[in-house]
Amino acid sequence: MTAVTRAERMKQPLAADVITATAEQHGVCVRPFTMEVGDLDTGELRYVPVPCGSTVESVCGPCARKARALRMAQCREGWHMADEPDFTPDEPSDDHTALLELRADLVVAYQQAAVTGEVEADELRDEIRSVDEELRQLGMRGRLPNPDGPQQRSPKRSTKRRQDAPELPRRRVEKRTVGREYAGRFRPSMFVTLTLDSYGRVRVRDDGTPVDPSTYDYRRAARDAVHFAALVDRWWQNLRRVVGWDVQYFATVEPQKRCTPHLHAALRGSVPHEVLRQVTAATYHQVWWPAHDELVYDGNHLPVWDGERFVDPGTRQPLTAWTDAVDELDEPAHVVSFGQQVHSKGILGGSDEAGRHIGYLTKYLTKSTGEVIEATTERQRQHHDRLHDELRVTPCSPRCAVWLLYGVEPMGTNSRTHPGHCKGRAHRSTTLGLPGRRVLVSRKWSGKTLADHRAARKAFVLESLAAVGITKEEPDSSRQVWHKVQPGDPNLPPRDHLLMHAIAERIKWRAEYDKALLAAAEPSADLSATRRVVAA
Numbered sequence: 001m002t003a004v005t006r007a008e009r010m011k012q013p014l015a016a017d018v019i020t021a022t023a024e025q026h027g028v029c030v031r032p033f034t035m036e037v038g039d040l041d042t043g044e045l046r047y048v049p050v051p052c053g054s055t056v057e058s059v060c061g062p063c064a065r066k067a068r069a070l071r072m073a074q075c076r077e078g079w080h081m082a083d084e085p086d087f088t089p090d091e092p093s094d095d096h097t098a099l100l101e102l103r104a105d106l107v108v109a110y111q112q113a114a115v116t117g118e119v120e121a122d123e124l125r126d127e128i129r130s131v132d133e134e135l136r137q138l139g140m141r142g143r144l145p146n147p148d149g150p151q152q153r154s155p156k157r158s159t160k161r162r163q164d165a166p167e168l169p170r171r172r173v174e175k176r177t178v179g180r181e182y183a184g185r186f187r188p189s190m191f192v193t194l195t196l197d198s199y200g201r202v203r204v205r206d207d208g209t210p211v212d213p214s215t216y217d218y219r220r221a222a223r224d225a226v227h228f229a230a231l232v233d234r235w236w237q238n239l240r241r242v243v244g245w246d247v248q249y250f251a252t253v254e255p256q257k258r259c260t261p262h263l264h265a266a267l268r269g270s271v272p273h274e275v276l277r278q279v280t281a282a283t284y285h286q287v288w289w290p291a292h293d294e295l296v297y298d299g300n301h302l303p304v305w306d307g308e309r310f311v312d313p314g315t316r317q318p319l320t321a322w323t324d325a326v327d328e329l330d331e332p333a334h335v336v337s338f339g340q341q342v343h344s345k346g347i348l349g350g351s352d353e354a355g356r357h358i359g360y361l362t363k364y365l366t367k368s369t370g371e372v373i374e375a376t377t378e379r380q381r382q383h384h385d386r387l388h389d390e391l392r393v394t395p396c397s398p399r400c401a402v403w404l405l406y407g408v409e410p411m412g413t414n415s416r417t418h419p420g421h422c423k424g425r426a427h428r429s430t431t432l433g434l435p436g437r438r439v440l441v442s443r444k445w446s447g448k449t450l451a452d453h454r455a456a457r458k459a460f461v462l463e464s465l466a467a468v469g470i471t472k473e474e475p476d477s478s479r480q481v482w483h484k485v486q487p488g489d490p491n492l493p494p495r496d497h498l499l500m501h502a503i504a505e506r507i508k509w510r511a512e513y514d515k516a517l518l519a520a521a522e523p524s525a526d527l528s529a530t531r532r533v534v535a536a
Helices: 006-011 015-025 061-079 094-116 120-138 218-226 228-243 273-282 322-327 352-361 378-392 401-406 450-467 495-520 527-535
Strands: 033-039 045-050 189-196 249-255 261-267 284-287 334-347 439-441 480-484
Touching: 015 061, 015 495, 045 495, 061 249, 061 352, 061 450, 094 120, 189 218, 189 228, 189 273, 218 228, 218 334, 218 378, 228 249, 228 273, 228 284, 228 334, 249 352, 261 352, 273 334, 334 352, 450 495
Parallel strands: none
Antiparallel strands: 033 045, 033 480, 189 261, 189 334, 249 261, 249 439, 284 334
16 A cells, blocks of 8 residues: 655545535535524523625535526516506504504603603603514504604705706606507517716727826716616616616626726616716706815824714814714705616527626626626735725715814714724725625516515425425424524534535435425426526
8 A cells, every 4th residue: 555645645635625525516505604503492492503794605515506696587577577566555453553543652652751851751751662663563554653753954945957957858657667568569678888978098908907097087986886876776767767667677886997986787678879868968966065185183093082073183073973064064065866878688588688788687696796806916006005995985875984084073972982994885095985785676577576586486395296296394492492503502513514414415415305396397398407597
């Protein structure tokens, strides 16, 4: 027997790596977190691995691929919908009205007790919360009036269009989400791509870096990235007003090489290309925030907390409150708009082209933003650093701690707020200002949430198994108690043991599901092809 050297042994894969690779192969989450589940009827206590649910493939490949497949199904189901989804609200039940009458009486009593300073006010407030929770459990959407009265409203701004923006025709928006049918059988939809404006010439074919970094407008690029989501919302609003019907969309936000966000959108129904260009040219978003062009504090000269609010370190004068600073505005601090390039294309449902564009829409959903815009050259690294430096001093919200550097006290400050340090995604070097939501889906796209699509898949699988005599009993969740596993729990099974058990369960489930697919498919059908269709 030939002796194995130490170097050869070190090249052999670790047992944990083999287990992880096997879990990846069978679609089992490789980094589950463990929950303790107790059965109230039998008293049994067991540990259950719960999938991490990550959408990034480098973190957990199986969970990310499942999430992408779910998004693809969501996009496919709503893109070329032919029948108008029914969103007519149900009539309020007697239980709804009875609880609301009780709430009205409680609110009146609470407001009277709050005025007179009676101790029962807190108890009444808790009762109101309890009634609100019961109404939610009965099924109710929307907000109920605040018992403490209406909150302070933000100042009204003029809705008159800017003189430098073209006018748009306005129509009354119909309660219709399905596009027109042409020639009695064609109902095309659209694929649209929108990009932000130019901030200077870039080397598009090479690495997306500026030709002349000294003239590249990094400040405007940073602010446009921060407010990109608001601009996109305004674009959909304008489009609906122009075309006169409730346009629905499934869109993804991705970074370009130059590190600016752009939008790919599947749009249900057809809109003339010229109308899309007209709406894009006329869409803008005004940012009614305090001026933040020049830093007031920097380095060691920062505002300090005096126990109630932030004050100047030298004069001890309070900083301007956010609401006061906004009230004094005469003009917006920034205006963001799209660039002139608008790409649009008509797509027919059920075609190979539709499938390719769905794959393109969800192409980068399993990658983190940092993986998509990874810097590989020195020019790219310098470009990313310049943009990140600007984003570090660009406020991302009315609660952003960066406002303190401009002499404005943001909303929600306390003693733990550190001037200039905000945990928002916009300030991270790995995101470079891109919004947190990578997928934007309108409410009436498919009439389902992701949880609904997930439940529909599960129901389909259970029905397929039941058709061949395999029944899966669902445990009664009301008789189960779930707890987070406490750190140092001596009974917690090792992670590798949980993965091995999950792999065995997955193999058993796959064999049962293959049996169901073979029974449902034609005798000549290819099992792998059938499995791919069902999975999609």
